[in-house]
Amino acid sequence: MAIRAALIGCGKIGQRHLQALVHQEAIDLVATVDTNLERAEAAAVAFDALAFDQTDVMLDNVDIDAAIIATPSGLHRQLAFQVLERGKHVMVEKPLALSYQDAKAIVDFAKQQGVVAVVTQFxxxxxxxxxxxxxxxxxxxxxxxxxxxxxxxxxxxxxxxxxxxxxxxxxxxxxxxxxxxxxxxxxxxxxxxxxxxxxxxxxxxxxxxxxxxxxxxxxxxxxxxxxxxxxxxxxxxxxxxxxxxxxxxxxxxxxxxxxxxxxxxxxxxxxxxxxxxxxxxxARPSWQSHHDALKDFAEAIENGVTPRLDAATALCxxxxxxxxxxxxxxxxxxxxxxxxxxxx
The missing domain is CATH 3.30.360.10 (Dihydrodipicolinate Reductase; domain 2)
Incomplete structure (x- = not known):
């Protein structure tokens, strides 16, 4: 069964994730979130996903296994914590956070919750x-x-x-x-x-x-x-x-x-x-590295193995x-x- 995932952030880097998601089958995009609801709705169309303009509302209304965070970097800790609090796996765009303390907090909380946390240092x-x-x-x-x-x-x-x-x-x-x-x-x-x-x-x-x-x-x-x-x-x-x-x-x-x-x-x-x-x-298409990261994320979730892009390895x-x-x-x-x- 495919991993049910949400994409949080549908801007420029979110578009790369959308392109990569089209070219794989392990992850099923079921929800999109963006502060610009029209942008979230546009991103959702190809996947027949639900669109939201607030992360908490999405989490309250959609059954997901994982979330991909592709927002401005300063929001990464806040959004990662919202996802991790629900016991969901999380992929965070680089950088993991804008301070070591915030990055370590994400890593530690994911470990505490027993879920996978990766970062796109691909x-x-x-x-x-x-x-x-x-x-x-x-x-x-x-x-x-x-x-x-x-x-x-x-x-x-x-x-x-x-x-x-x-x-x-x-x-x-x-x-x-x-x-x-x-x-x-x-x-x-x-x-x-x-x-x-x-x-x-x-x-x-x-x-x-x-x-x-x-x-x-x-x-x-x-x-x-x-x-x-x-x-x-x-x-x-x-x-x-x-x-x-x-x-x-x-x-x-x-x-x-x-x-x-x-x-x-x-x-x-x-x-x-x-x-x-x-x-x-x-030649590698522009979405290939995100595809590789998504594959690593999915394999870690499905097989219980340590991902190659484990968030802990990016703390340095x-x-x-x-x-x-x-x-x-x-x-x-x-x-x-x-x-x-x-x-x-």
Whole structure:
């Protein structure tokens, strides 16, 4: 029997979920929710679902097993708790929340309720990233000593103006939470626990409250170092989303997009063949990553297994971003214990 689910938030990212839901059978969309009822109704049509403009009203009137939260980020904790209080499974769009404490509260409450909580940090599941993960898991890179993330994207002022929540601290969080978090997530999955960070932050070309540019350094407990650069100030079109991993025995650079391998110096592998093999894969439709995330979510619910996108695995992302933003505001090194409350 299909999992009965509700989609909460039918805006731009909600549309990606709708596209992905059409291409799978494990989840049956039975309800949609949006503060704009007409938008919820439009989203519901193809699924013969019920439409609502309030989450509590939907929960009171529709029997669901799970909910997908695709709203502005600042609403994630509140809505996740509304769903979890009813004992329902929950998928949350990235970022899980805009603070470590809120994110951990979601994870802890889901565990208490005995339900599945996942977050759409699905870049981990991309073919090029999976190949990098496998090389690391097999020990082919050796000890990782250095890394880097560069996310330089184009977001014109009109992007922020068309949705007033974008570019705010309360609902968007800035360039790290909104744009760079996927790359940061992959970096942290590979390089491990962070000890401290330092960053400069700025708002340079947009009329917004939050940062549109960040340059930072991350020191890991292993002693390894990583650099971070993120901006939405690039004119016209995206420049790059690049991940660099330097091990004692190998080097990999993913980029200039996450579906390309720029550098593959691993063992005796033929670098050009590795690059070409990724390029020769069928083109991924825009909804494919959300489809992969939904499949992971459904399998965890149906089989009682830990999902690959378990929300708990994203707590490090939120903590590190929060620390980088604090460092930028206060102009000092921030130790992770200040964010998590755990001793280094």
């Amino acid at each position: 870049n981990r599941m991309l073919p090029a990233i999976q190949q990098l993960f496998q090389a690391h898991q097999d020990g082919r890179l050796g000890r990782i000593v250095n890394g880097g993330v560069a996310v330089r994207w184009a977001r014109p002022q009109s992007y922020y103006d068309e949705a007033p929540w974008r570019g705010t601290y309360a609902m968007d969080g800035g360039v790290l939470f909104n744009q760079a978090i996927h790359a940061i997530d992959v970096l942290l999955q590979l390089m491990g626990s962070v000890k401290e960070v330092f960053a400069y932050t700025a708002t340079l070309t947009h009329q917004i409250e939050a940062e549109d540019s960040v340059s930072g350094t991350i020191r890991f407990r292993s002693g390894a170092l990583a650099s971070l650069a993120a901006t939405t100030c690039v004119p016209k079109t995206n420049l790059e989303e690049r991940l660099t991993i330097v091990g004692e025995n190998g080097v990999v650079v993913i980029g200039p997009t996450v579906n390309q391998i720029h550098t593959w110096r691993v063992g005796n592998d033929n670098e050009q063949e590795v690059r070409q093999a990724i390029l020769d894969l069928p 992302d939120i903590a590190v971003i929060e620390a980088l933003m604090l460092s930028g505001r206060e102009g000092r090194i921030v130790h992770m214990s200040e964010i998590t409350g755990e001793n280094a």
